[in-house]
Amino acid sequence: MESAVIVENLTKNYGDVLALDHISFEVKHGEIFGLLGPNGAGKTTTIKILTGLTKPTSGRAIVAGFDVIKQPNEVKKRIGWIAAEVIVDDDLTAWENLELQAKLEGLNDWKDRASELLKYFGIYEFKDKQVGKFSTGMRKKLEISMALLHSPEVIFMDEPTIGLDVSTRKALWDIIRQINKDFGVSVLLTTHYMEEADMLCERIAIINKGKIIALGSPAELKEKYGTDVIEIDYEGKTDQKKLEKFGEVIVYNGKIRIKTNNAENIIADVLKQLSDLKIKAVRINKTSLDTVFLTLTGTTLEEGEFDARRFYMTIRRARR
Numbered sequence: 001m002e003s004a005v006i007v008e009n010l011t012k013n014y015g016d017v018l019a020l021d022h023i024s025f026e027v028k029h030g031e032i033f034g035l036l037g038p039n040g041a042g043k044t045t046t047i048k049i050l051t052g053l054t055k056p057t058s059g060r061a062i063v064a065g066f067d068v069i070k071q072p073n074e075v076k077k078r079i080g081w082i083a084a085e086v087i088v089d090d091d092l093t094a095w096e097n098l099e100l101q102a103k104l105e106g107l108n109d110w111k112d113r114a115s116e117l118l119k120y121f122g123i124y125e126f127k128d129k130q131v132g133k134f135s136t137g138m139r140k141k142l143e144i145s146m147a148l149l150h151s152p153e154v155i156f157m158d159e160p161t162i163g164l165d166v167s168t169r170k171a172l173w174d175i176i177r178q179i180n181k182d183f184g185v186s187v188l189l190t191t192h193y194m195e196e197a198d199m200l201c202e203r204i205a206i207i208n209k210g211k212i213i214a215l216g217s218p219a220e221l222k223e224k225y226g227t228d229v230i231e232i233d234y235e236g237k238t239d240q241k242k243l244e245k246f247g248e249v250i251v252y253n254g255k256i257r258i259k260t261n262n263a264e265n266i267i268a269d270v271l272k273q274l275s276d277l278k279i280k281a282v283r284i285n286k287t288s289l290d291t292v293f294l295t296l297t298g299t300t301l302e303e304g305e306f307d308a309r310r311f312y313m314t315i316r317r318a319r320r
């Protein structure tokens with residue numbers, strides 16, 4: 001069977017900005033697939049192309065068996081989309097939101113399905129309550145109900161847990177896993193949270209500056225690119241050369257980073273070498289997707305291009 005999503009050499013220019021640079025990947029049927037990368041990497045642009053909101057400059061994409069450029073309406077019938085910002089209408093009840101969604105989708109027989117979804121998510125008894133009074137978790141459940149109303153084959157989620165507290169985020173991971181299993185829906189989500197990609201996605205593509213720089217299951221990527229990283233905050237002057245016998249060393253901004261396969265075994269010797277420095281903090285980061293990203297790009301996701309201003313704008317939008 002053809003994959004749920006096929007992306008071939010997708011490229012997108014916004015004027016001089018090359019937002020996507022020949023990316024290719026496939027999402028298999030029934031898979032939870034993640035696009036992981038910092039702000040500005042091209043994640044939203046990818047989702048916008050796959051949901052028909054914008055056209056690629058070149059390349060090809062097939063979603064649920066249809067070409068997103070040539071058959072956008074066929075694609076739209078078969079996909080659900082959950083944006084980073086909350087899309088429910090606070091002034092309406094949950095049921096009215098579903099009714100509006102049904103109208104937008106041109107659905108006639110939607111009421112049984114809507115009841116079934118609200119029951120599935122445990123919010124049926126609140127169906128006639130105004131959504132403005134819902135908790136964040138309940139709103140997310142309603143949003144997902146709306147996205148599932150027309151029984152899509154593929155769901156796109158752009159930064160689904162941005163701005164959520166840790167427990168709501170984890171609850172949402174469970175929901176995403178459940179709908180994937182119970183409704184057989186394939187999921188393509190974007191995230192800049194390493195842990196989210198690691199915990200939730202069967203396979204991920206790491207995207208940076210418009211390019212896919214690695215693709216595989218979290219375990220495969222850790223195996224291939226992962227290392228332990230010793231991180232030392234210091235004051236004083238250090239000689240990088242002295243440390244190179246321990247592994248690959250990066251020194252910048254008052255931080256030393258050493259990539260190694262056996263952090264615990266060498267840490268004492270490393271600190272001995274640095275006895276003339278004022279050591280402020282020492283951390284050992286075991287292999288994780290964060291160290292995979294560091295190996296591939298020389299920077300961590302947080303340091304990368306995480307844009308706090310845009311992040312808080314998104315949260316403000318979500319809270320409105």
Ligand SMILES: Nc1ncnc2c1ncn2[C@@H]1O[C@H](COP(=O)(O)OP(=O)(O)OP(=O)(O)O)[C@@H](O)[C@H]1O
Binds near residue numbers: 019040046310
């Ligand atoms: N409408 C637009 N006009 C011009 N440039 C754009 C437009 N949309 C995105 N870009 C640029 O394209 C690049 C990729 O942006 P995109 O939004 O896809 O990244 P992202 O990984 O989703 O990050 P974010 O989480 O910040 O949305 C960035 O350099 C961005 O500034």
